[in-house]
Amino acid sequence: xxxxxxxxxxxxxxxxxxxxxxxxxxxxxxxxxxxxxxxxxxxxxxxxxxxxxxxxxxxxxxxxxxxxxxxxxxxxxxxxxxxxxxxxxxxxxxxxxxxxxxxxxxxxxxxxxxxxxxxxxxxxxxxxx
Numbered sequence: 001x002x003x004x005x006x007x008x009x010x011x012x013x014x015x016x017x018x019x020x021x022x023x024x025x026x027x028x029x030x031x032x033x034x035x036x037x038x039x040x041x042x043x044x045x046x047x048x049x050x051x052x053x054x055x056x057x058x059x060x061x062x063x064x065x066x067x068x069x070x071x072x073x074x075x076x077x078x079x080x081x082x083x084x085x086x087x088x089x090x091x092x093x094x095x096x097x098x099x100x101x102x103x104x105x106x107x108x109x110x111x112x113x114x115x116x117x118x119x120x121x122x123x124x125x126x127x128x129x
């Protein structure tokens with residue numbers, strides 16, 4: 001039985017997946033930035049602090065003031081399901097407005113491989129929707 005998305009159990013599993021991924025570590029070695037991954041229409045979000053190929057922190061929260069991350073990506077639950085199943089590329093999702101980015105799009109676009117590997121890590125988490 002998988003970890004429910006979103007939840008602290010899912011955040012913990014995602015952190016472990018990121019920190020055990022050699023491919024993510026390689027392509028994200030220069031990435032510095034933290035995120036909120038927000039489920040629109042709810043207060044639920046996952047905070048992730050990503051730093052040089054590792055995840056320093058991953059927290060499920062319903063408090064939008066928990067942290068002030070550099071980036072916030074907001075999408076409906078159905079869109080997150082597609083992303084986490086590898087059916088929707090997050091960059092494509094942002095370009096087609098299925099996912100809304102608050103933050104520096106140029107920085108994200110300069111690190112597309114890191115974003116794709118991060119999604120690759122997410123697809124490996126045993127997730128229950």
